Amino acid sequence: MDSCDVLIVGGGPAGSSCAWGLRQAGLSVVILDRQNFPRDKVCGGWITPRVPAALELDLADYARTRVLQALxxxxxxxxxxxxxxxxxxxxxSFGIRRREFDDYLLRRSGARLQLGEALARLERNSDGWIANGRLHARLVVGAGGHFCPLAKLTGAKADGESAxxxxxxxxxxxxxxxxxxxxxxxxxxxxxxxxxxxxxxxxxxxxxxxxxxxxxxxxxxxxxxxxxxxxxxxxxxxxxxxxxxxxxxYLLHGTSTRPPVNDAVLLIGDSAGLACPQSGEGIWPAVESGLLAAQSIAAANGDYRRQQLQSYASRLAAAQGSSARNLGTYxxxxxxxxxxxxxxxxxxxxxxxxxxxxxxxxxxxxxxxxx
Ligand SMILES: Cc1cc2nc3c(=O)[nH]c(=O)nc-3n(C[C@H](O)[C@H](O)[C@H](O)COP(=O)(O)OP(=O)(O)OC[C@H]3O[C@@H](n4cnc5c(N)ncnc54)[C@H](O)[C@@H]3O)c2cc1C
Structure with a gap:
C-alpha cells in the first residue's frame, strides 16, 4: 500500500500552502484533488500583499509567464x-487568474500530486487513515473547499450554516x-x-x-x-x-461553526469556513490557515491525537481575531x-x-x- 505522513484533500491555496509548510518541515505529503490542474475556480482572483509575502513568492518570476495585475x-x-x-x-493588491495561481502554488509545494481523483472512501485504522482503499496517511487535512468531504469528521454540521x-x-x-x-x-x-x-x-x-x-x-x-x-x-x-x-x-469567519480539529484530522481554508467577514477575501485565510496547520502538525511530532493538534485551533483563533461584520448585517x-x-x-x-x-x-x- 502507498503511504505518506499527511494526506491533503484539495489542492487549492489552502492545501498547497499547507503542503509547502509541511515539506519544509520534512514530512512526506500527498495532495489529492478531484480535478486536473490547471483548473478554473469561481473567484474574483484578488489577493492582498500578505499572500505573496507569507508564501515567499518571487512575484517577478511569477509574472514572467502569468497574469499579475498590480492594483x-x-x-x-x-x-x-x-x-x-x-x-x-x-x-x-494584485489581480491573479486562479487557473494559473493555484497551479503554480500546487507545483511548487513539493507534495506528491494525485490529480483527477476524488476522495471516495476514507477508513480509520490504528495508525491513521486509508484513502480510496490504497493510500495510507497518519493524518488527513481537509482542504476541499466549502463542500469538503472531511468537514464532517470534525463534527461540522451543514444544517443552519449561513453561507x-x-x-x-x-x-x-x-x-x-x-x-x-x-x-x-x-x-x-x-x-x-x-x-x-x-x-x-x-x-x-x-x-x-x-x-x-x-x-x-x-x-x-x-x-x-x-x-x-x-x-x-x-x-x-x-x-x-x-x-x-x-x-x-462559502462561509465567513464568525458564521462558520465548523470545528477545525479532531483526532488525526484538521480543516483549513473554506472547508473550515474562514473568509474575511467584511470583504469576503478567502485566499489569504486559506493560505494563513494552511501555514498554521503545517506548524502545528510539525510541532505534534507524530502524535496526532486531538489534544496535540489543538494548538492549531488556538493559533487560528488568534490570527483571525474578532469577527466584525459589515453594515448590512447589523x-x-x-x-x-x-x-x-x-x-x-x-x-x-x-x-x-x-x-x-x-x-x-x-x-x-x-x-x-x-x-
Ligand atoms: C464568486 C467568488 C469570488 C471570490 N473572490 C475572491 C477574491 O477575489 N479574493 C479572495 O481572496 N477570495 C475570493 N473568494 C473566496 C475564495 O475563492 C476561497 O476562499 C478560496 O478559494 C478558498 O481556498 P481553498 O483552498 O480553501 O478551497 P478551494 O480553492 O475551493 O479548493 C478546494 C479544492 O478541493 C478540491 N476538492 C473538493 N472536493 C474534493 C474531493 N472530494 N476529493 C478531492 N478533491 C476535492 C477541489 O477540486 C478544489 O481544487 C471568492 C469566492 C467566490 C465564490
Missing part, C-alpha cells in the same frame, strides 16, 4: 448610485470588448448592493475581465446579479453582454441602505473604512512592488 486604487460606489475613486499611488452566495465569470475580452470596457486594470471597481448585504465587482487583468457579485443573504441572488449588470451598462462601465456567470458558496435593511448610499459618496468613508479597514486590513501601508 493601485479602487473605484467604490453603490449599485444605482455614484462612485468615488481612491488612489494609493502604489500597488496595494455567502456568489456568482462570477472571467473571460478574455475580444478587441471590440476591450474597446468597450472602461474598467482600468489598476483600478478595480466595487459596487455595494442597496441593502449593504453584498457587493459586485469588476476586475480587469491584462486582457481578461472578471465580473461577479456576492451576498450574505441567499435570496434572489440572480435578481441582484441582473440589476448589477444592468447598472454597469447604464453607467457605461461595460457596453457589451457578458457570458453567463457561475455560482458558488442594521435593518432600510437604514443600512440609506446610510450606505450616503456614506459611499464620501471619500473618508470609502478610503478609511471600506478600503483600509474592510478590504485591505492594514495592507495599504505595505505597498509592494514587482521587481
Amino acid at each position: 493601485t486604487g479602487f473605484r467604490v460606489g453603490g449599485i444605482g448610485g455614484g462612485a468615488v475613486e481612491t488612489s494609493y499611488g502604489a500597488s496595494v 455567502v452566495v456568489a456568482q462570477e465569470i472571467e473571460f478574455a475580452m475580444d478587441s471590440r470588448q476591450l474597446a468597450q470596457c472602461r474598467v482600468r486594470g489598476e483600478v478595480p471597481e466595487l459596487y455595494f448592493c442597496r441593502d449593504m448585504k453584498g457587493y459586485g465587482w469588476c476586475l480587469r487583468k491584462a486582457g481578461y475581465l472578471n465580473i461577479g457579485l456576492g451576498r450574505a443573504d441567499p435570496h434572489r441572488l440572480s435578481t441582484h446579479v441582473a440589476e448589477f449588470l444592468r447598472f454597469l451598462k447604464t453607467e457605461g462601465r461595460i457596453s457589451f453582454e457578458v457570458p453567463p456567470l457561475h455560482g458558488h458558496a 442594521l435593518p435593511s432600510w437604514l443600512a441602505g440609506l446610510l450606505g448610499r450616503n456614506l459611499l459618496r464620501t471619500h473618508w468613508f470609502v478610503r478609511g473604512v471600506v478600503l483600509d479597514k474592510w478590504f485591505l486590513s492594514g495592507d495599504a501601508q505595505t505597498g509592494v512592488s514587482v521587481a
Whole structure:
C-alpha cells in the first residue's frame, strides 16, 4: 500500500500552502484533488500583499509567464448610485487568474500530486487513515473547499450554516470588448448592493475581465446579479453582454461553526469556513490557515491525537481575531441602505473604512512592488 505522513484533500491555496509548510518541515505529503490542474475556480482572483509575502513568492518570476495585475486604487460606489475613486499611488493588491495561481502554488509545494481523483472512501485504522482503499496517511487535512468531504469528521454540521452566495465569470475580452470596457486594470471597481448585504465587482487583468457579485443573504441572488449588470451598462462601465456567470458558496469567519480539529484530522481554508467577514477575501485565510496547520502538525511530532493538534485551533483563533461584520448585517435593511448610499459618496468613508479597514486590513501601508 502507498503511504505518506499527511494526506491533503484539495489542492487549492489552502492545501498547497499547507503542503509547502509541511515539506519544509520534512514530512512526506500527498495532495489529492478531484480535478486536473490547471483548473478554473469561481473567484474574483484578488489577493492582498500578505499572500505573496507569507508564501515567499518571487512575484517577478511569477509574472514572467502569468497574469499579475498590480492594483493601485479602487473605484467604490453603490449599485444605482455614484462612485468615488481612491488612489494609493502604489500597488496595494494584485489581480491573479486562479487557473494559473493555484497551479503554480500546487507545483511548487513539493507534495506528491494525485490529480483527477476524488476522495471516495476514507477508513480509520490504528495508525491513521486509508484513502480510496490504497493510500495510507497518519493524518488527513481537509482542504476541499466549502463542500469538503472531511468537514464532517470534525463534527461540522451543514444544517443552519449561513453561507455567502456568489456568482462570477472571467473571460478574455475580444478587441471590440476591450474597446468597450472602461474598467482600468489598476483600478478595480466595487459596487455595494442597496441593502449593504453584498457587493459586485469588476476586475480587469491584462486582457481578461472578471465580473461577479456576492451576498450574505441567499435570496434572489440572480435578481441582484441582473440589476448589477444592468447598472454597469447604464453607467457605461461595460457596453457589451457578458457570458453567463457561475455560482458558488462559502462561509465567513464568525458564521462558520465548523470545528477545525479532531483526532488525526484538521480543516483549513473554506472547508473550515474562514473568509474575511467584511470583504469576503478567502485566499489569504486559506493560505494563513494552511501555514498554521503545517506548524502545528510539525510541532505534534507524530502524535496526532486531538489534544496535540489543538494548538492549531488556538493559533487560528488568534490570527483571525474578532469577527466584525459589515453594515448590512447589523442594521435593518432600510437604514443600512440609506446610510450606505450616503456614506459611499464620501471619500473618508470609502478610503478609511471600506478600503483600509474592510478590504485591505492594514495592507495599504505595505505597498509592494514587482521587481
Ligand atoms: C464568486 C467568488 C469570488 C471570490 N473572490 C475572491 C477574491 O477575489 N479574493 C479572495 O481572496 N477570495 C475570493 N473568494 C473566496 C475564495 O475563492 C476561497 O476562499 C478560496 O478559494 C478558498 O481556498 P481553498 O483552498 O480553501 O478551497 P478551494 O480553492 O475551493 O479548493 C478546494 C479544492 O478541493 C478540491 N476538492 C473538493 N472536493 C474534493 C474531493 N472530494 N476529493 C478531492 N478533491 C476535492 C477541489 O477540486 C478544489 O481544487 C471568492 C469566492 C467566490 C465564490
